[in-house]
Amino acid sequence: MLLRPLLLICLFCCAQVVVAQHLNLRFVPTWGGKPVDAEKYYKLPSGDSLQITNFRCYISAISLSVNGKIVYREPNSYHLLDMAEPTTLQLRLSNIPKYDAIHFSIGVDSIMSVSGAHGGDLDPEKGMYWAWQSGYINFKVEGNSNLCNTRRNEFQFHIGGYAGKDNALVQVTLRNVDAPNAMTIEIPLDKWLQQIDLRQQHTIMSPSAEAVQLAKQLAATLNIQQQ
Amino acid sequence: MKKGLVISCLLATVALLSFKTNKIQFAIPKGWPKPVYDFGKNPLSLNKVELGRMLFYDPVLSRDSTTSCASCHSPFNAFTHVDHDLSHGINDRIGKRNSPALMNLAWSSSFMWDGSINHLDVQSLAPITNPLEMDESLPNVIRKLQSNTRYPNLFYKAYGDSVITGQHLLQALSQFMLTLVSKNAKYDSVMRKQAAFTEQESKGYALYKQHCASCHTEPLFTNYSFENNGLYVDNTLNDSGRMAITKLPIDSLKFKVPTLRNLKYSYPYMHDGRFKHLGQVLNHYAMGIQRTPTLATQLQKGVFMNNEEKFYLISFLATLNDKTFVSNTAYGFPKKYFEQSEGL
Numbered sequence: 001m002l003l004r005p006l007l008l009i010c011l012f013c014c015a016q017v018v019v020a021q022h023l024n025l026r027f028v029p030t031w032g033g034k035p036v037d038a039e040k041y042y043k044l045p046s047g048d049s050l051q052i053t054n055f056r057c058y059i060s061a062i063s064l065s066v067n068g069k070i071v072y073r074e075p076n077s078y079h080l081l082d083m084a085e086p087t088t089l090q091l092r093l094s095n096i097p098k099y100d101a102i103h104f105s106i107g108v109d110s111i112m113s114v115s116g117a118h119g120g121d122l123d124p125e126k127g128m129y130w131a132w133q134s135g136y137i138n139f140k141v142e143g144n145s146n147l148c149n150t151r152r153n154e155f156q157f158h159i160g161g162y163a164g165k166d167n168a169l170v171q172v173t174l175r176n177v178d179a180p181n182a183m184t185i186e187i188p189l190d191k192w193l194q195q196i197d198l199r200q201q202h203t204i205m206s207p208s209a210e211a212v213q214l215a216k217q218l219a220a221t222l223n224i225q226q227q
Numbered sequence: 228m229k230k231g232l233v234i235s236c237l238l239a240t241v242a243l244l245s246f247k248t249n250k251i252q253f254a255i256p257k258g259w260p261k262p263v264y265d266f267g268k269n270p271l272s273l274n275k276v277e278l279g280r281m282l283f284y285d286p287v288l289s290r291d292s293t294t295s296c297a298s299c300h301s302p303f304n305a306f307t308h309v310d311h312d313l314s315h316g317i318n319d320r321i322g323k324r325n326s327p328a329l330m331n332l333a334w335s336s337s338f339m340w341d342g343s344i345n346h347l348d349v350q351s352l353a354p355i356t357n358p359l360e361m362d363e364s365l366p367n368v369i370r371k372l373q374s375n376t377r378y379p380n381l382f383y384k385a386y387g388d389s390v391i392t393g394q395h396l397l398q399a400l401s402q403f404m405l406t407l408v409s410k411n412a413k414y415d416s417v418m419r420k421q422a423a424f425t426e427q428e429s430k431g432y433a434l435y436k437q438h439c440a441s442c443h444t445e446p447l448f449t450n451y452s453f454e455n456n457g458l459y460v461d462n463t464l465n466d467s468g469r470m471a472i473t474k475l476p477i478d479s480l481k482f483k484v485p486t487l488r489n490l491k492y493s494y495p496y497m498h499d500g501r502f503k504h505l506g507q508v509l510n511h512y513a514m515g516i517q518r519t520p521t522l523a524t525q526l527q528k529g530v531f532m533n534n535e536e537k538f539y540l541i542s543f544l545a546t547l548n549d550k551t552f553v554s555n556t557a558y559g560f561p562k563k564y565f566e567q568s569e570g571l
Contacts, residue, residue, distance in 0.1 A: 116268065116348030117397040124352055125365045125393030131352040133472060134345040 050145035055083040057139035064099035080121040107138025113162040147198040161207025170219035184225040262333035279403030289361035299326040305489035312500030316360035325500035328493040409552035431543025448487040457516030
């Protein structure tokens with residue numbers, strides 16, 4: 001009978017050795033380096049202003065590498081970030097080895113886009129699935145600006161598409177030589193929105209070449225926030 | 228100690244057995260191809276099919292609780308809407324296409340006339356959210372179902388969880404629709420060597436093989452491709468079909484090839500329901516084809532048929548009507564659930 005607690009203690013010790021480390025990942029949509037405030041109006045260099053009322057985004061296929069070699073892949077790696085729900089912006093990777101770079105995709109891959117209704121963060125009830133033409137919306141940026149000649153001056157970018165030329169899934173690689181246990185990844189929406197002429201381009205709600213371009217532009221802005 | 232173990236083993240076995248008996252094996256009719264639908268990811272069970280059936284007939288899925296799936300997909304009409312060229316939704320809003328007949332969906336690789344939907348599980352989202360159809364949102368449907376007196380229990384029975392999710396709701400609807408298999412027409416009996424074609428039907432079968440079979444391929448009577456069958460463009464709709472989805476000019480005016488099964492019950496015909504009778508359909512192929520750049524290669528030379536041949540062909544097409552399909556009570560309105568209800 002004494003054996004059992006002993007065994008448990010042994011197992012516990014082993015587990016302690018195996019669990020090398022974890023990584024707390026935090027994603028922050030920012031404007032001017034500060035978290036986006038959905039209530040606030042932001043000034044553009046032109047003097048015009050805008051408000052960002054909604055930012056939602058899938059982060060998927062998170063992996064870690066050392067010297068370009070993948071050493072860790074997060075299982076079932078699909079996360080829906082929602083600016084309005086801060087807990088969704090925090091992810092935790094457990095049991096990870098040492099690494100010097102992190103990789104992930106913005107959006108949902110084609111396999112999940114063609115294989116029916118999924119649960120959890122991928123559940124179509126999350127509002128990130130197109131009903132009229134199958135496929136996930138990889139990310140949504142919504143708000144308003146005096147530059148947009150639309151109803152209530154709204155802009156709506158629903159960026160998605162998984163097939164062929166309209167595949168808007170984009171990959172991000174961020175190098176982080178220090179390999180800390182906590183990392184804050186900035187999503188600088190100011191840099192992204194300032195590349196868009198909101199007078200001309202304010203509404204995208206289906207897969208297109210423009211959507212692919214905007215996805216690439218978002219991927220290029222992401223960076224690790226320096227402490 | 229031992230007794231407890233035996234009892235718990237017994238309980239586990241009983242639980243396992245009852246779970247197993249609830250399972251349904253999807254039967255593939257002899258000689259039919261392997262279904263496209265991956266049943267491994269959504270294994271059929273009696274409780275899930277029953278839940279799906281109830282949802283299919285429940286107008287709670289629409290914004291004002293007036294319109295159910297069955298409103299446009301009635302069992303008596305091979306799950307389509309008879310006599311309406313274009314489908315209509317809540318507040319009598321008119322859609323832009325004819326509602327398709329629902330059958331043998333496990334073999335379909337895409338859905339809708341333009342193939343905009345890539346999987347049966349996400350098909351239901353389209354009519355639920357389309358403003359011209361049910362004009363509702365998935366989160367709102369879930370809220371309504373969750374506060375309903377019956378549904379949490381039915382979801383619990385089906386999924387072991389009374390918390391309703393979009394995934395479970397959509398997969399349950401798929402389960403019911405997957406059971407809608409039409410395989411007992413006279414044609415099927417003939418293929419099973421349990422019946423024989425009449426002389427007219429045999430002649431019609433030969434004509435079908437000559438003129439129709441390359442697109443309306445046996446045994447499902449469609450090859451699920453998209454083709455331009457030469458219809459003139461209705462300028463009140465200006466529907467470019469598949470091109471709206473792929474944006475490719477080669478897909479202009481192409482629509483999903485529909486099955487020829489159960490035509491007797493599923494009129495009117497074509498994506499915009501423009502033909503009320505089969506005779507009109509055959510006349511179109513014989514004389515009405517519009518030569519546009521994307522016209523199906525099979526129709527380039529025209530389809531020449533005299534009146535006698537048309538008569539034979541229609542005789543054969545009648546052998547594809549499956550009375551057991553449209554009268555199957557397992558597919559019908561689930562009265563027992565709705566009887567106790569207040570609103571319906």
